[in-house]
Amino acid sequence: MNVLVTGGAGFIGSHFVDRLLEEEADARVSVLDALTYAGTKENVAHLGEEERFRFVLGDIVEAEAVDPLVKDADLVVNFAAESFVDRSIGDARPFAVTNVQGTLTILDACRRHDVAMVQVSTDEVYGSTPEGAFTEESPLQPNNPYSATKAGADLLCRSYHRTYGMDVRIFRGPNAYGPRQHPEKAIPTFTIAALEGRPLPVYGDGSNRREWLHVRDFARAVVTVVRRGKPGEIYNGGGGHEVPNLELAEAICRLTDAPPDLITFVDDRPGHDFRYSMVWDRLRGLEWVPDVPFERGLEETVTWFRDHPDRRGGRA
Numbered sequence: 001m002n003v004l005v006t007g008g009a010g011f012i013g014s015h016f017v018d019r020l021l022e023e024e025a026d027a028r029v030s031v032l033d034a035l036t037y038a039g040t041k042e043n044v045a046h047l048g049e050e051e052r053f054r055f056v057l058g059d060i061v062e063a064e065a066v067d068p069l070v071k072d073a074d075l076v077v078n079f080a081a082e083s084f085v086d087r088s089i090g091d092a093r094p095f096a097v098t099n100v101q102g103t104l105t106i107l108d109a110c111r112r113h114d115v116a117m118v119q120v121s122t123d124e125v126y127g128s129t130p131e132g133a134f135t136e137e138s139p140l141q142p143n144n145p146y147s148a149t150k151a152g153a154d155l156l157c158r159s160y161h162r163t164y165g166m167d168v169r170i171f172r173g174p175n176a177y178g179p180r181q182h183p184e185k186a187i188p189t190f191t192i193a194a195l196e197g198r199p200l201p202v203y204g205d206g207s208n209r210r211e212w213l214h215v216r217d218f219a220r221a222v223v224t225v226v227r228r229g230k231p232g233e234i235y236n237g238g239g240g241h242e243v244p245n246l247e248l249a250e251a252i253c254r255l256t257d258a259p260p261d262l263i264t265f266v267d268d269r270p271g272h273d274f275r276y277s278m279v280w281d282r283l284r285g286l287e288w289v290p291d292v293p294f295e296r297g298l299e300e301t302v303t304w305f306r307d308h309p310d311r312r313g314g315r316a
């Protein structure tokens with residue numbers, strides 16, 4: 001099985017590559033990644049000697065880069081994206097280009113060469129809900145430019161399955177955390193600030209909630225969709241740990257022995273979604289359940305940032 005993993009030098013994509021190579025003895029993996037500010041070859045450096053792995057530098061928007069790789073593949077798993085909501089509020093254009101146009105380039109190549117695709121998406125496409133949980137049939141109501149472009153990509157994937165009968169599957173994950181995450185994201189931001197004795201910036205009053213899934217569980221979920229998912233199907237991921245942002249910052253202070261008065265409330269993010277939650281029975285039906293308890297995963301993540309001062313910044 002030849003698998004093309006786009007965005008595989010990013011946070012989740014690199015863990016997916018690890019997992020796939022571990023689980024599938026006959027898998028050969030090509031990573032296509034543009035190495036934007038968010039990607040780094042360090043995330044796949046440990047695979048340097050692995051003969052079933054290769055890295056290709058290139059942009060998913062460019063058909064010339066994508067097409068020859070798709071032609072040689074049995075499956076494409078698309079992790080490549082502009083992924084940070086705050087940046088999308090500053091400038092949505094790169095998000096539209098990579099997340100929508102880039103996904104379209106991959107879909108067209110898959111269609112040309114009759115190759116299956118798994119699109120990695122997010123709970124944010126459903127929008128916010130104060131209570132209850134979204135199913136795969138819930139309407140898409142994205143509230144920020146990032147999630148709007150991810151929803152656009154999901155709709156293109158759906159349309160290519162319906163129109164051309166292509167095998168396109170979508171996985172929608174909750175917030176991921178763990179080693180290798182870019183320092184701009186919430187858990188790394190809090191952790192790095194706490195380790196370095198700087199203020200932990202918490203949006204608004206800190207009551208906004210997120211569900212956190214360890215990146216290894218997220219990667220296993222995508223492998224499950226690859227192995228046992230159905231063409232044209234959407235799979236929500238869940239089973240993470242839901243916590244208000246303020247409690248998360250407090251937990252990180254405890255783990256780092258940082259004084260809690262470092263927690264500082266800052267102006268809320270415009271259009272800040274209060275809460276996401278998804279029903280994930282369909283994925284459970286494929287025999288996936290999360291494995292990493294949040295307390296253990298958070299401790300491991302804090303230790304990783306403590307042990308990797310080189311990964312605490314400077315790449316943006």
Ligand SMILES: NC(=O)c1ccc[n+]([C@@H]2O[C@H](COP(=O)([O-])OP(=O)(O)OC[C@H]3O[C@@H](n4cnc5c(N)ncnc54)[C@H](O)[C@@H]3O)[C@@H](O)[C@H]2O)c1
Pocket residue numbers: 006007008009010011012013032033034035036037038039040058059060061078079080081082083084098102120121122123150172173174175176177182
């Ligand atoms: N991180 C989360 O909490 C989360 C949750 C749900 C879904 N997702 C989705 O999972 C995927 C991976 O997220 P992540 O957190 O690992 O992101 P990331 O920002 O860490 O990694 C993205 C990778 O894509 C690459 N990339 C960006 N634009 C590209 C382009 N035009 N061509 C080729 N490569 C390009 C980057 O270099 C980087 O290596 C994204 O599609 C994201 O929307 C993330």
